Amino acid sequence: MTASTEHVRRVSRRLRDLVEPIAANVYFAPEAQANYKDLGLSYVPGYFTSRGACMGQVPGEIVVMAFAVFEPNLVVNAVNEGWSKTDRDTILAAREKGAVASLRKLIGDDPAGLARATELLKQAGDAGTGEGRALYSGLRSLGWPGDPMGDFWRAADLVREHRGDSHTCAWVSHGIAPVEITLLTELWWKMGLNTYVRTRGWNDEAIAAGVASLEDKGYVKDGEFTPEGEAVRASIEAATDEGERRIVEALGDDADELFTILDPWAKAVVAAGGYPSDPSQLTRQ
Numbered sequence: 001m002t003a004s005t006e007h008v009r010r011v012s013r014r015l016r017d018l019v020e021p022i023a024a025n026v027y028f029a030p031e032a033q034a035n036y037k038d039l040g041l042s043y044v045p046g047y048f049t050s051r052g053a054c055m056g057q058v059p060g061e062i063v064v065m066a067f068a069v070f071e072p073n074l075v076v077n078a079v080n081e082g083w084s085k086t087d088r089d090t091i092l093a094a095r096e097k098g099a100v101a102s103l104r105k106l107i108g109d110d111p112a113g114l115a116r117a118t119e120l121l122k123q124a125g126d127a128g129t130g131e132g133r134a135l136y137s138g139l140r141s142l143g144w145p146g147d148p149m150g151d152f153w154r155a156a157d158l159v160r161e162h163r164g165d166s167h168t169c170a171w172v173s174h175g176i177a178p179v180e181i182t183l184l185t186e187l188w189w190k191m192g193l194n195t196y197v198r199t200r201g202w203n204d205e206a207i208a209a210g211v212a213s214l215e216d217k218g219y220v221k222d223g224e225f226t227p228e229g230e231a232v233r234a235s236i237e238a239a240t241d242e243g244e245r246r247i248v249e250a251l252g253d254d255a256d257e258l259f260t261i262l263d264p265w266a267k268a269v270v271a272a273g274g275y276p277s278d279p280s281q282l283t284r285q
Helices: 005-027 030-038 043-055 060-067 072-085 088-107 114-127 134-142 148-173 178-188 204-216 227-243 245-271
Strands: none
Touching: 005 043, 005 088, 005 148, 005 227, 005 245, 030 043, 030 088, 043 060, 043 072, 043 088, 043 134, 060 072, 060 134, 088 148, 088 245, 114 148, 114 245, 134 148, 148 227, 178 204, 178 227, 227 245
C-alpha cells in the first residue's frame, strides 16, 4: 500500500535522527582515528579517503561529486594525500574495525535487539535504489562484514548514505550551489548564518559570494531566511523525504519497532560524546 506523504515524512525523519549518531559515530570514534593514524593519516585525509573508499580507489574529483558540500580543493588534496599513504582495502578495513570497536564500547558487545535491528535496517536498505546515489551504491558493493555488530553498522550506514544522497539530489534539483546549501542549512538548523560553513572548507570569499547569491535569489535578507527562502529549504527537505519513500514503505508496520530498539542506542552514543548532538534538535520537524 502506498504510504501518505505525511507518513513518509514522519518515518524518514525519525529514521534519520536515530541512524545518524550510530552510523556516523565512525567519524568521531577515537578507535577509527587511531587506525588512520597508524596509516599516516590525520583527520581530514582519513575522513575523505575512508568514507569515499566504498566507491573504489577513486580520484578526489569523484569524492567531490559524491560528498557534494565540501570545497573541492580541500577534498582533492586530502584524497591525493590519502592514496599516497594507503589503499582502498586497507583503509576500508581500518574504518570498519574502528566503527565496530567504538559501537561495542558505546552500546555493548551484543545489546538486546541487535539482530532484529539489523534485520529491519537491511530490509530498509535493500529497498533503496542507486540512481543518483554514489555513496549508497558504493556501500552496497562492499557486502556485509560478517559479524553481528559489523553487519548492524553497515546496515545503518547504508540507510544513512541513502538519505544523504537523496538530499544532494534534492538541493541540486532546486538550483542550489554547494556553499549555498550549507548556508541555508545553518538557518534551517536555527544557527546563525556563517557559523558552520567553514567546516566544509569554504573561505571568506566563497562564503560572501554564497550569501550574496542567496540574497540575489531572494532567499536570505539581513542574515535570516526570507519567507521564500524558508519555503525553498522546506521544499528541499520534503524532496529528500520523498527520496526515502521506498525505504519507508519497506519498513512498513515494523518502523516503530525499529525506532524503539534504536532510540536508547542513539542516545547513548550522543551522551558519551560519540556524536556531537541529537540530530532531532537541529532540524525542523
